[in-house]
Amino acid sequence: xxxxxxxxxxxxxxxxxxxxxxxxxxxxxxxxxxxxxxxxxxxxxxxxxxxxxxxxxxxxxxxxxxxxxxxxxxxxxxxxxxxxxxxxxxxxxxxxxxxxxxxxxxxxxxxxxxxxxxxxxxxxxxxxxxxxxxxxxxxxxxxxxxxxxxxxxxxxxxxxxxxxxxxxxxxxxxxxxxxxxxxxxxxxxxxxxxxxxxxxxxxxxxxxxxxxxxxxxxxxxxxxxxxxxxxxxxxxxxxxxxxxxxxxxxxxxxxxxxxxxxxxxxxxxxxxxxxxxxxxxxxxxxxxxxxxxxxxxxxxxxxxxxxxxxxxxxxxxxxxxxxxxxxxxxxxxxxxxxxxxxxxxxxxxxxxxxxxxxxxxxxxxxxxxxxxxxxxxxxxxxxxxxxxxxxx
Numbered sequence: 001x002x003x004x005x006x007x008x009x010x011x012x013x014x015x016x017x018x019x020x021x022x023x024x025x026x027x028x029x030x031x032x033x034x035x036x037x038x039x040x041x042x043x044x045x046x047x048x049x050x051x052x053x054x055x056x057x058x059x060x061x062x063x064x065x066x067x068x069x070x071x072x073x074x075x076x077x078x079x080x081x082x083x084x085x086x087x088x089x090x091x092x093x094x095x096x097x098x099x100x101x102x103x104x105x106x107x108x109x110x111x112x113x114x115x116x117x118x119x120x121x122x123x124x125x126x127x128x129x130x131x132x133x134x135x136x137x138x139x140x141x142x143x144x145x146x147x148x149x150x151x152x153x154x155x156x157x158x159x160x161x162x163x164x165x166x167x168x169x170x171x172x173x174x175x176x177x178x179x180x181x182x183x184x185x186x187x188x189x190x191x192x193x194x195x196x197x198x199x200x201x202x203x204x205x206x207x208x209x210x211x212x213x214x215x216x217x218x219x220x221x222x223x224x225x226x227x228x229x230x231x232x233x234x235x236x237x238x239x240x241x242x243x244x245x246x247x248x249x250x251x252x253x254x255x256x257x258x259x260x261x262x263x264x265x266x267x268x269x270x271x272x273x274x275x276x277x278x279x280x281x282x283x284x285x286x287x288x289x290x291x292x293x294x295x296x297x298x299x300x301x302x303x304x305x306x307x308x309x310x311x312x313x314x315x316x317x318x319x320x321x322x323x324x325x326x327x328x329x330x331x332x333x334x335x336x337x338x339x340x341x342x343x344x345x346x347x348x349x350x351x352x353x354x355x356x357x358x359x360x361x362x363x364x365x366x367x368x369x370x371x372x373x374x375x376x377x378x379x380x381x382x383x384x385x386x387x388x389x390x391x392x
Contacts, residue, residue, distance in 0.1 A: 096127040096178070106134040106171065110145050117147040124149065127178040134169035150174060151181040202227045208235050210244050240294050246375065248298045252306040255290055259313045262286045266320050279321040287317055292331050296339055299332045300378040333387065340384035354381050355388075365389050 103109050116123040123129075129150065136145070136156050146152045150173040157168030174184060207222055207229045222229040234243040234250050241251035266287070270279055291310060302310075310328050318325045343349045356367040368385045371377035 097122075097125075098128045098130060099123065099126045100130045100132075102133050103131045104133045104135070106131060106136055106145055106169075107140070114147045117149065125175070125177075127175050129173040131171045131173075132169075133167065134171045135167055136169050136171070145171075146173065149176055151176060153184070202229060205229050206235050207231045208233070208242070208244050210246065238294065240298060246301070248302050249306060251298055252302060252310060255293070256309050256313060258290050259287050260316075262290070263313070263316055263320070266317060270320055276322045280323050280325070283317050283321055283325065287313070288325075288331070291328060292335070295328075295332050296336050296380050299328070300380060300383050301375055336380060336384045337387045337391070339380075340388055351381070355385065364391075 113129075118124070134154065134156070136154065138156060142152050142154065152171060152173050154171040155169065157164065157166075159165045174181070202224045205224065209219055209231070211217075211219075221231070234241055236242075241248075241254055243250055266279060266282060269282060274282075291313065299307075307328070314325055314328055340355070343351050344355050346352060358365045358367055366385045366388055368382060368389070371382055376382065
């Protein structure tokens with residue numbers, strides 16, 4: 001009987017104690033929400049209506065370690081210092097960034113620059129935008145060419161001082177978040193004819209004479225500041241080896257040597273088990289780009305021996321990849337036709353006048369001049385005109 005009375009008292013009192021402990025008022029719940037949202041971990045909560053049965057004594061509370069989530073133990077090997085400061089800067093560069101561009105007429109590129117400043121983070125956060133060859137005049141207002149978030153300092157060409165009516169000009173745009181316009185002062189702005197001359201480096205200047213006359217003459221050497229310019233038989237310009245005989249053996253030998261070195265990498269990738277599609281993509285990116293570099297300028301006058309050497313590289317790559325690769329002749333034809341279409345559509349291209357359309361009866365046909373030599377016949381322009389006329 002005693003056990004039964006104790007059991008009834010236990011079932012009656014314990015739920016009341018528990019319910020009394022977990023019951024909060026509306027203000028207390030709002031306070032808990034506010035403190036948990038702002039992560040004020042050091043704040044002590046006091047609930048006066050809580051039952052003292054569930055409150056621990058101070059001696060017991062001292063034995064429980066109170067950990068601060070902000071002061072966590074640093075992992076072993078974790079880097080700090082400079083890397084942490086760079087992460088806090090987010091996308092901003094650790095050093096001042098400068099964008100330099102030769103725009104050649106700033107008026108027709110204002111919309112593009114404003115769009116890049118708006119949508120490209122790298123341009124928007126750039127500290128200084130420096131543009132040369134702006135071709136601006138005094139009639140052009142600074143506000144009409146200035147993007148948002150930048151203030152402009154510019155210097156236009158003076159036709160009375162330089163002797164030239166058009167061209168020139170420098171424009172500097174400084175980011176307002178990086179430097180205040182009150183901290184920048186223009187010390188001096190000048191324009192003189194002396195700035196229009198280009199200083200040549202004699203050590204980097206070469207002389208190459210192309211002369212196909214039967215009676216060749218001696219050409220006097222060229223002097224720059226009293227120094228004779230070195231005379232060479234071949235010269236590498238924009239990745240293409242040009243010789244005084246205008247044959248392309250030197251260039252094709254160099255191209256074949258580079259391509260064969262990259263065939264080794266292609267064989268290694270096949271040995272590692274790459275798919276034929278991945279091998280073909282690697283060939284197009286690393287080998288075909290070398291073989292077809294400026295191909296419209298030199299492939300038309302290559303000898304048969306040079307073309308066989310180039311095609312031999314393509315066949316070797318085809319055996320490695322296991323798929324069919326385009327022949328170099330087809331690549332040359334495709335790029336000649338594409339380049340010709342691009343020149344015809346661009347009225348400002350310097351070679352646009354070389355593509356003269358015929359009468360209206362022969363629409364789509366272009367005038368082709370008569371070539372007296374094989375070199376001129378196999379040049380890009382005559383080859384491109386023949387391709388255009390054959391497609392109609």
